[in-house]
Amino acid sequence: MSTAPLLDLLVVGGGPAGLSAALYAGRARRRVAVVDAGSPRHAVAEGVHNLIGLEGIAPAELRRRAWSDLAPFDVTHVEGRVEALKHDGRHWHADLGDRALVARAVLLATGVVDLLPDWPGLRATWGHSVHVCPFCHGWEMRDRALVAYGQGDHLAHFARMLRSWSADLVVLTGDTPLPAEDRADLEALGIVVRAGHPVALAHDGPALTKVHLDDGTLLARTGMFLGVHQRQTPLVRSLGLESVPDPFNEDGHVKTDDMGRTSLPMLWAAGDLCTRMQQVSQAIASGGGRGAMIHSILAMDP
């Protein structure tokens, strides 16, 4: 296994958070490598929304432009996966299986793992007519026959917000009824509230047509918002970092201080893995901030 020269910064994950950190650190003349396994969360979506100036850009095009922006700087793109990270008291050692990298600082920007239910029809519709976030795709689903499911304690408020995008809305409460006051409130808004869990989705290509419920009901629906549970990636789980409880992430999200530092030395985190506000713009902002802070801390030990 060969060992490359000492890096200032190793970025694990080449999504919006990692690439934004690489831009800040690269422009600060740091030697940076970005190792990326190449599966950002939004890869299935046709476009990235709520990104001012680039509204609707295809995820692959966003990545292509980011790498083009990074070309003038000392930022190396490594296609692969960091299997393990170890700190020797001074530097971080990353094991990529076929090679090793050594860095003064590491930024975790691995995103999170979405735990999609195994309903037949979900993979075909996910990111097209079944979505997680109404800010990202509510506009594309406007005025459709919508169904909301899996938002836990947020379900009633989620339904109130969703009504802005469509007045034709069914809310599925699973087997936990909504408090009577919320139910009455939603019904007064014309929202249908009912028990039941989806078990399969009927579709025409990527277009949702019906939702099969566990009681045998077929709901004719053309758009779904699904609250998805998550976990951290295997690498992040292996590090035993301090975390913050998160109702949608079984591992919690990674705890960071104001600078983005985790509970281990010279190990930062940015993007989806350390927040509930999982958006491309937020990931870019958090990665950029971490890139600046890492340069600032490294400058104290030249």
Ligand SMILES: Cc1cc2nc3c(=O)[nH]c(=O)nc-3n(C[C@H](O)[C@H](O)[C@H](O)COP(=O)(O)OP(=O)(O)OC[C@H]3O[C@@H](n4cnc5c(N)ncnc54)[C@H](O)[C@@H]3O)c2cc1C
């Ligand atoms: C279907 C869908 C649609 C979405 N649409 C929008 C939208 O329209 N607008 C919006 O603002 N947000 C959207 N989001 C949310 C958005 O995708 C995320 O907030 C954003 O991608 C987070 O960026 P990130 O850099 O933290 O992680 P990611 O984009 O997930 O990137 C993480 C990268 O790290 C890599 N990686 C993981 N582990 C390792 C490892 N051990 N070694 C090397 N590489 C590793 C992964 O392969 C991946 O490439 C959407 C999400 C989903 C699921």
